Amino acid sequence: VINQGTVNIKTSSYTDCNAVLKGLQPVFQEQGMTETIHNWEDHGYLATYINKNGSFSNLRIYPHGLVLVDLQSYSDDMNGRDEIDHLLNKIEERMKELFHSSFKRIKRLPAIMRGEAIDRYWPTADGRLVEYDIDEVVYDEDSSYQNIKILHSKQFGNILILSGDVNLAESDLAYTQAIMGSGKEDFTGKEVLILGGGDGGILYEIVKLKPKMVTMLTSNIDQMVIDGCRKFMRKTCGDVLDNLKGECYQVLIEDCIPVLKRYAKEGRMFDYVINDLTAVPISTSPEEDSTWEFLRLILDLSMKVLKHDGKYFTQGNCVNLTEALTLYEEQLGRLYCPVEFSKETVCVPSYMELWVFYTIWKTRTE
Known part of the structure; x- marks a missing residue:
């Protein structure tokens, strides 16, 4: 060392x-x-x-x-x-x-x-270096898509890190609650679509609220992520990843874009769509960055399967990335249908920074 x-x-x-x-x-x-x-x-x-x-x-x-x-x-x-x-x-x-x-x-x-065996230094979204109190490598595997790490922090519990990006820790219930509407929504008897969410946190919290059916649709989140979280992130996911199908939920490990297109063609509609696939990209060139193209496509497809009075929840990025967040809000004005949005800022413990979350809905007309 x-x-x-x-x-x-x-x-x-x-x-x-x-x-x-x-x-x-x-x-x-x-x-x-x-x-x-x-x-x-x-x-x-x-x-x-x-x-x-x-x-x-x-x-x-x-x-x-x-x-x-x-x-x-x-x-x-x-x-x-x-x-x-x-x-x-x-x-x-x-x-x-x-x-x-x-x-x-x-x-x-x-x-x-x-040069330590355990890497304790990870960057924030806006490029600051944070030293975590990591004391154990719980899980470290390479899948066909990404490197998957679960590291143990003394104060945050186990932390899921995908290809060097801190995703979620067992301490981060605030993140899950914010991307579900911060307790302001009634999910009872509702149809819910989760995009991403491979750690199982959102699914676990929504199932508690008695929805009619939750469909969790992953995108390039492979089986190894779910397997790792099922074993080592149980404070986050509970038992919902033990089986990919339950009384009121199903987990589909498929590319979400073809499935969303099929749902739109079939006319399948949801009361809530929760997008936990990716944060707003830092890049300031939306026309040239493939992640921006992916976000716009997901937004358009999500609006097509969202009921007229439904709501779409997603994360933005850290509050310091004001230019990227402004660009994201500009993209919302370019969708196939007019939408409105609100946002809130929440402190996510393991991120050690303030994080922006969006609620988006179709413009209500007579």
């Missing part, structure tokens, strides 16, 4: 790069580290320090008042992290001595663990 520590130091005035270099040299020399220096005259210094045990440090000094220190240490126990913490403490103490009058800010980042 590689332990990587980082500290950023900001002073309030011009930095004497040579003074910083000479001031910090004894700190590294105490560790028995050899030194290599690059000097760019008016652009500061880069100094590299290497230890016999394989650890090393990069010291970058900028003349405009910024000093960056990165350290790496290899270890299969806590010694590597302790070594980094000790050295960073020494550097901070020395910098405060050198710049006590013009010292402005110091920021030490948590150590990054690289």
Whole structure:
């Protein structure tokens, strides 16, 4: 395991790069580290320090008042992290001595663990890196469609990750409730169509509400996802994935587009359509991105099988992706029939970000 520590130091005035270099040299020399220096005259210094045990440090000094220190240490126990913490403490103490009058800010980042057997770093939808408290790989398999991981988090429970995308954790009932209308709908005796939802969460919650029939129609969510969730996401799906058919539900593992086209041709209609296939794409080129084309097609087909007074629920994306969400709303004005929509923002625990959900319905006319 590689332990990587980082500290950023900001002073309030011009930095004497040579003074910083000479001031910090004894700190590294105490560790028995050899030194290599690059000097760019008016652009500061880069100094590299290497230890016999394989650890090393990069010291970058900028003349405009910024000093960056990165350290790496290899270890299969806590010694590597302790070594980094000790050295960073020494550097901070020395910098405060050198710049006590013009010292402005110091920021030490948590150590990054690289090369671990368990990957704990996953990006948010808007590109920020989140470190999860992952302590176990529960399930990790490649299907014909995607990589399927279920990782255990101490605070979120088991988390389903499909091809690097955090989908749902056992803690994320808020997501399931939001994509079902946040408790405002009466599903009793209703016909419901779920698109996607391979984790079984939506199906499990709706079956509790006594619908007439729920059809869950997957799209490229293969049997391995359902098998993995049935075994390791039972707090989310309960027992509904134990059998693909129950008293008031059926799960069809088929491409949803041909089935939706067939339903439309047959005149089959639903009170609710819940689309849990994919989030609004980050791409800002709807005409060129195949995911946008897929979303538009699903929207049009869903409207064709949605009753006139029915509702369509779907996720959007994280609240920070305002441009992508605006583009999605523009697509709603290009469907074969006029629609209206509302949206709400919900905090999904394992996403560690606010998420936008849409309710869409056909424009009511006399």
